[in-house]
Amino acid sequence: MANIAIQNVTKSFGSYDALKGIGLAVADQEFLVLLGASGCGKSTLLRIIAGLETADIGEVHVGGERIDQLQAKDRRLAMVFQNYAVFPHLTVFENIAFGLRMQKRPQEIVSAKVNQVARMVHLEALLDRYSGQLSGGQRQRVALARALAVEPRVMLMDEPLSNLDALLRLEMRAELKSILAASKTTTIYVTHDQVEAMSLADRIAVMHQGVIVQCDTPLEIYRNPVNTFVAGFIGNPPMNFIPAHAVQDGIFEARGLRLQGPLGHRELLLGIRPEDMQVGDAGFTCQADLIEPLGPNVLVTDVQDSAVFRAALSSTATLSKGQSIFLQPDLERVRWFTPEGQSVKSES
Amino acid sequence: MSTPLITIDVAQRRLRRLLLVGAAIATVWVLLPIYFLVVNAWSSQEAVNAFPKAFVPEMNHESLSFLLGFDGVLTSLVNSLIVAAITMVFSIGLGAPAGYALARYEFRGKGTFRLLILLTRAFPLPLLALPLTVLYIRLGVDDTLVGLALVHTMLALPFAVLITFSLFSGVPTELEEAAWVFGCTKVQAFRRVVLPIALPGLAASAIFAFVISWNEVFASSVLMIQNRTLTAFLLQNLDVSPMHMKFAGGALLVLPAATFMFLIRKHLFAMWGISNR
Numbered sequence: 001m002a003n004i005a006i007q008n009v010t011k012s013f014g015s016y017d018a019l020k021g022i023g024l025a026v027a028d029q030e031f032l033v034l035l036g037a038s039g040c041g042k043s044t045l046l047r048i049i050a051g052l053e054t055a056d057i058g059e060v061h062v063g064g065e066r067i068d069q070l071q072a073k074d075r076r077l078a079m080v081f082q083n084y085a086v087f088p089h090l091t092v093f094e095n096i097a098f099g100l101r102m103q104k105r106p107q108e109i110v111s112a113k114v115n116q117v118a119r120m121v122h123l124e125a126l127l128d129r130y131s132g133q134l135s136g137g138q139r140q141r142v143a144l145a146r147a148l149a150v151e152p153r154v155m156l157m158d159e160p161l162s163n164l165d166a167l168l169r170l171e172m173r174a175e176l177k178s179i180l181a182a183s184k185t186t187t188i189y190v191t192h193d194q195v196e197a198m199s200l201a202d203r204i205a206v207m208h209q210g211v212i213v214q215c216d217t218p219l220e221i222y223r224n225p226v227n228t229f230v231a232g233f234i235g236n237p238p239m240n241f242i243p244a245h246a247v248q249d250g251i252f253e254a255r256g257l258r259l260q261g262p263l264g265h266r267e268l269l270l271g272i273r274p275e276d277m278q279v280g281d282a283g284f285t286c287q288a289d290l291i292e293p294l295g296p297n298v299l300v301t302d303v304q305d306s307a308v309f310r311a312a313l314s315s316t317a318t319l320s321k322g323q324s325i326f327l328q329p330d331l332e333r334v335r336w337f338t339p340e341g342q343s344v345k346s347e348s
Numbered sequence: 349m350s351t352p353l354i355t356i357d358v359a360q361r362r363l364r365r366l367l368l369v370g371a372a373i374a375t376v377w378v379l380l381p382i383y384f385l386v387v388n389a390w391s392s393q394e395a396v397n398a399f400p401k402a403f404v405p406e407m408n409h410e411s412l413s414f415l416l417g418f419d420g421v422l423t424s425l426v427n428s429l430i431v432a433a434i435t436m437v438f439s440i441g442l443g444a445p446a447g448y449a450l451a452r453y454e455f456r457g458k459g460t461f462r463l464l465i466l467l468t469r470a471f472p473l474p475l476l477a478l479p480l481t482v483l484y485i486r487l488g489v490d491d492t493l494v495g496l497a498l499v500h501t502m503l504a505l506p507f508a509v510l511i512t513f514s515l516f517s518g519v520p521t522e523l524e525e526a527a528w529v530f531g532c533t534k535v536q537a538f539r540r541v542v543l544p545i546a547l548p549g550l551a552a553s554a555i556f557a558f559v560i561s562w563n564e565v566f567a568s569s570v571l572m573i574q575n576r577t578l579t580a581f582l583l584q585n586l587d588v589s590p591m592h593m594k595f596a597g598g599a600l601l602v603l604p605a606a607t608f609m610f611l612i613r614k615h616l617f618a619m620w621g622i623s624n625r
Binding site: 071078079089098 | 520525526527528529530531532533541544
């Protein structure tokens with residue numbers, strides 16, 4: 001239980017810059033998710049915090065103590081690995097007890113702690129088994145229990161759910177959230193799955209090409225992305241970007257709709273999420289080239305001019321293929337970006 | 349629809365029968381000489397020289413007990429065991445760290461190093477015999493068991509390195525990393541995690557080194573005079589011995605090696621990448 005401060009952490013592999021001056025502060029007991037596509041540096045950052053990789057420059061502090069020169073074993077952190085890394089030659093009990101045994105705790109404390117943690121992750125019936133006799137989900141629990149048992153200052157998790165099948169992942173996600181909330185451990189969680197990030201995080205740090213692009217609460221990142229990369233990465237289907245040009249200062253036209261925008265720009269991109277539009281008498285022109293009824297809503301796609309434009313409409317909307325419709329945006333949800341992709345605040 | 353299925357079935361069955369016949373021939377090819385060796389080793393002198401041959405041994409221990417009582421046999425047997433044991437320790441002691449380094453670390457010249465390991469086997473021992481003997485005499489390790497074990501280690505080391513390399517490669521890096529994170533030094537992580545997982549394979553490759561040393565004859569004939577190993581001793585003495593002695597000697601050489609191989613067969617298979625289940 002401790003806060004984390006990461007200052008200017010930089011790492012290169014040969015000529016490839018994996019991390020470019022990362023700065024990040026995580027509060028005590030916070031659940032922070034590092035989100036990004038593969039190769040963005042999120043795992044490297046996690047491994048630097050864990051001590052499995054050394055940064056070229058930069059500092060890592062945990063609970064006010066500088067830890068980046070310490071060996072992994074002296075950092076008093078715990079980690080859950082993507083492929084679980086459950087020791088195959090030890091029983092579930094000994095796996096969970098591993099960290100405690102290394103700390104040379106007396107046997108009665110070890111077994112009390114192991115039993116307590118095993119109950120938490122529902123493994124109490126499997127303590128005598130070996131990992132070869134466990135399912136993927138059970139191995140996952142062992143890895144989690146082993147990490148919880150040492151009562152770490154910080155819990156590091158490297159895509160812990162990505163090897164599970166979809167249904168189990170959903171189940172484990174909910175369980176993980178309640179277990180970690182109950183343990184009150186500061187957690188850094190790496191994932192490429194934006195739904196996982198949204199559902200688990202107190203805050204999300206979106207990473208791209210070795211840089212943290214935006215770090216904020218899930219809702220804030222969803223509502224107010226700082227650039228088109230974040231806007232497109234979070235949310236499924238992704239945000240629409242419509243080229244808009246100013247017909248006079250502060251008034252823009254996009255897809256046949258005139259609306260108020262920021263002052264002092266000629267060309268901008270208008271960002272609107274598919275679910276923030278509804279069919280109306282006026283609005284963006286849209287041709288329903290593709291109609292996908294998804295149950296809760298119906299996804300309409302316009303693929304004209306090679307620019308994809310999507311709307312998630314109420315499933316009660318009756319549409320026929322090829323029909324031209326007007327999509328009225330929720331004006332509060334309209335966002336503006338420069339053609340280079342940076343967010344522009346609309347002062348009005 | 350059903351016709352081609354049947355054809356495939358027939359073709360498959362034919363292939364399987366072919367495989368079985370092939371396997372049977374190969375098995376007989378290997379086992380028959382050993383079988384005759386064992387039969388004749390446990391037969392009396394008359395039976396060995398008689399014709400037609402018996403297919404069941406008489407369980408006559410005369411030749412074997414004579415051989416064991418023969419002056420020098422027991423000493424050379426002990427020599428063989430000592431040299432093989434030292435070879436085993438040396439080749440694992442030196443080979444396993446090298447294999448671990450190859451499996452875990454990237455370093456300049458790694459590919460060349462792996463090739464060089466194999467290249468040590470490219471020079472036939474007879475070619476090295478003279479310089480080696482001269483060197484050994486100068487160093488004063490000629491005719492010593494440790495000296496011979498060093499030569500055998502040289503023969504066994506390439507296998508030890510390559511086998512342990514693939515063994516350690518099979519232990520996921522994450523297991524070691526998990527051990528570090530949960531409080532192990534590198535040495536502790538190796539001892540508590542990597543070693544137990546690799547142990548069966550390590551034992552197998554140790555015994556493999558043992559067998560290489562046990563079967564080696566050239567170096568121990570050239571370098572040793574007083575302290576010959578069993579192989580060299582028998583080669584020297586059986587040359588002029590009657591037939592039944594040769595059989596008994598052969599059995600004495602083959603059986604320990606064969607027994608070892610039989611005991612570790614499971615791990616050998618695992619070692620060569622075939623599942624042991």
